[in-house]
Amino acid sequence: METNSFIQFKQSAMRKYFSRMNDMQQKAIFTVNGPVLVLAGAGTGKTTAIVNRIANMINFGDGYTDNSYQGNSSDTAFLKDYAEGRTDDFESLRDIVAHNPIQPWNILAITFTNKSANELKERLRSMLGSAGLDVNASTFHSACVKILRKEISSIGFGEDFTIYDSDDSQRMIKNVMNDNDVSEKQFAPKTVLNEIRSAKEKMISPEEYAKNSATDYKRKVISKIYTSYQERMKSANALDFDDLLFFTVRIFEEYPEILAKYQRKYKYILVDEYQDTNYVQFRLVTLLSEVSRNICVVGDDDQSIYKFRGADIGNILGFEEQFRDAVVVRLEQNYRSTQNILSASNAIISNNSARKDKHLWTDGAEGNKVYWYKAFDENDEVRFIVDTIKKNYAQNGKYSDTAILYRMNAQSNYIETTLARNSIPYRVYGGMRFFDRKEIKDITAYLAFINNPDDILRFRRIINEPKRNIGDSTVQLIEEISRDLKISPLEVMKNCEEYDPLSKKIAPLKTAYAMFEQLIEKSETLPLDEFFDFVLAKTGYMDFLKADENSEPKIENVNELRSTIVQYMRKAHMPSLNEYLEETVLYTDYDRETSSEDRVTLMTVHSAKGLEFRNVFIVAMEENIFPAVRSLENQEDMEEERRLAYVAVTRAKENVYITTARQRLLFGQTQRNITSRFIKEASVFIEKHDNALAMKNAMKADEDKAVTQVHSISLQQQLARNKMYSSPTAVVTENFSKGDRILHPKFGEGTVISAVQTLNNVMLEIAFDTLGTKKIMAGGVKIRKI
DNA sequence: CGAAATGGCATTTTT
């Protein structure tokens, strides 16, 4: 009697402690040991559940399910009081309830992005204080870097290895292709890199790749490039992003004692966004949890949208097969959206076959129907968006609760222009990132090369930037010598007089060597920020920038880079160049910092995952765009598009606006697409507002009037209409015809052979008096009739 | 060597 009530009150007291969580969330929180699969639909409080689960593990261990301690009557009385709200003495609760509490450093929580890792860290800290900071919450990549810095010597790299970003990798591929006489025309470096990347994602080494390539010419070539790429990476002591995961798993597979060490360290593994894991990531997680079997994966198969970069939805769908005893928790109560939005998204996603059945619900309001605006063309479409944003703004005085989502980045342009013209503040996500800018990459390359003089790629990038009279052929020679003799390019420069082919360049090489020698020396003595200034001055890079009159934004960027160094120095325990470089390459999140400014957000549906907005516009929901053309043929791709549509709709708290256009100008061509199947799938929850028909009829009336006077005026009309909508610069004002004499600012005088009218430009074929015949767009360079 | 012209290409993106 007594024992039963102890356990009963213990559980109610603990439920009381986590009473802000719903039953399902509590189930996830209290299942501490063994494999757990949390299927968390959009907006169901997933992160909160994760944070609370970790808090439970650290505070109470497996106290909730433990039967070994039977308590006594005063404990039972306390628990009863706690459960019924007469006390909230947490310390006493923990004393009585805790069983095998888990040390924070035995927990590894893995996410995909720095943003979510940071969010997790922050929430753990605020819930658990300093214990929260001891949980290893990091991305796959940074978790692997940490392991590799300790263990990589086992496979022959130095522990101060350099990390290459995608841009660096691609350059490296190009270099390798050039040196192996593989034409970039025949094999696009991008394609080659992708192939290598996907091989690494599947844990296929160059040797293994070679085995299956004997018969296929393309594979044979790629195999050669892959092998040589990895060799060079090794001699540069560099790893690319994929290597970080690949080599960690390799080490675990080949060195059981190293694996065992980490299995002991990370007794509890938690993986967020599990639906987006690829094979290496799956392997890593599987290996680490093999012994403890304490693995909790959290995700939503309906939000798996990264197949194109290797994500395997099978990982989450197969979890229950992999772990027969897995506890499955479904989070389906949604705290974000109105019932109508949820119904619409459920209606869409239920057309997918490869999924675990889930049904989002809310006890909140019914809300508005999804608003579908059928526009005449893309200009009418943005006009609607602008009007609606203005209307909403008039009501609640806020722009930042609105997002405009599109399928591809190319669509942002015409929306931006119109927003700007209407003075609606906005921010576009995506595009050039801070650390991808040339000047930033250059300076970082200096720092990286000073940090690791074997880094041949960075050497190549900066040795003649600014100009030091060391041209391509000389660099090529240095590289070859360095490779053949297995010495660093610096060594080659130092002793350049020993190498005959370099004899003509001894002076510049010696000068450059002396410079690097000084830089390296200062890197060991100066604090980082002062060292940074020294590099800028000594290398002449700052002067080089200042010499260009348009360089102000660049100089500003450089100053911003400096402030990242200062920031880093402030928070680092032992600031080092190596660690700083690691952070900048791995944590590029910095320029995504959420500004508090009140702006409309423009982004692709992909980058909207995990975010929420009161009002969401989903632009151009038409077949060929959303779903994208390339997914129409293939069932699997189509299901991914549908998941994407599901993600898009579930971003909204209150209002979803979907737009389509009867015709639209995209990639310079006018196209007519039929309505997206996704709209039809959710039609019950959608309200259609057709402006296309009205506008078409209005235009038809105009046209009829005109036709009575002039025949076939439609091209003229078309042009006039384009003039109205498009920027004025694109319009050709002068009319050219065959036989006209013209003056071109560069090519001089000539005679027009033909003039072909395109939609809003004229293609001229001109016989120049001195240069022969050329085809030129009249709208581009200024061509005058004479 | 650097600006200008040409050609090719156009889902989605994090680390």
Add this chain to the structure above:
DNA sequence: TGCCATTTCG
């Protein structure tokens, strides 16, 4: 159409 990377020409 518009962007980019590469080529081309002075």
